[in-house]
Amino acid sequence: MVQYSSPGLDASFAALSDATRRGVLQQLGRQEASITTLAGLFDMTLTGMSKHVGVLEMAGLVVTEKVGRVRTCRLGVRRLEQEAQWIEAYRQMWETRFDALDGVVEDLKRKEKTDGAR
Amino acid sequence: MERDETGGKHRTVAERRSDRELVVRRTFDAPPRLVFKAWTTPELLQRWWAPRSSGARLVDCQLDVRAGGAYRFVFGLQDGRSMAFFGKYLEVVPDARIVWTNEESDEGAVSTLTLEEQDGRTLLVLSELYPTKEAADRSIEGMEEGMPEQFEQLDELLPSLG
Secondary structure (H helix, E strand, C coil), X not given: CCCCCCCCXXXXXXXXXXXXXXXXXXXXXXXXXXXXXXXXXXXXXXXXXXXXXXXXXXXXXXXXXXXXXXXXEEECCHHHHHHHHHHHHHHHHHHHHHHHHHHHHHHHHHHHHHHHHC | CCCCHHHCCCCXXXXXXXXXXXXXXXXXXXXXXHHHHHHHCHHHHHHHHCCHHHCCEEEEEEECCCCCCEEEEXXXXXXXXXXXXXEEEEXXXXXXXXXXXXXXXXXXXXXXXXXXXXXXXXXXXXXXXXXXXXXXXXXXXXXXXXXXXXXXXXXXXXXXXX
């Protein structure tokens, strides 16, 4: 049963601990699909696939949308948002260094000018 | 959080170019040879790699900047711990390109620095290529824990160092 209510990465990792769910993510990475299609691809019952998709949905890895009688699944945004935050932290680390490097390079430029004037 | 040009600073741009590769770019108002010098001279490197305001100080710094040469920095942190970075240079083209390994961990990246002259300025591109996607993921995740507030404070202090 679905039992992953903790937010964040823990839920993501728990959701990813299952081979079928990882396969579903790979499949959705290629293109969105209905639960019926996924159930067919993974040779499962609709109920079984719905449970897997439910776990992925709670982890924020998949979003679903029901149109008429068809529930369509695609990759969720959480993973991408987190990655964007990570990249921003990385960028800030280098920005900090490079701003300091600017100061060092300016000193070198000044020194060269002074030395050249002698 | 884009920094604008009001401070006269150039923007630092970072992107994940592929599963395994992180890339940072930045322009400097100086020719490549000065940026190269600041990158390869221990006393200069110390001033920007871990700025004074970070509380870290360089307790050991050895750079043998040539292909096959080794480097090792040891930083002493405020809480008494120290942090070592080491590896070796794979390729060195003066004023233009340095490639080195990062051997602190089994899954360290290979870093490539290129300095390209553009109208008297330098376009710096630093690429870090990890052995696997997972290693790149872990490296970025670790960063998120270590950086945020600390570095925001640092950001505010830095202009006074320039």
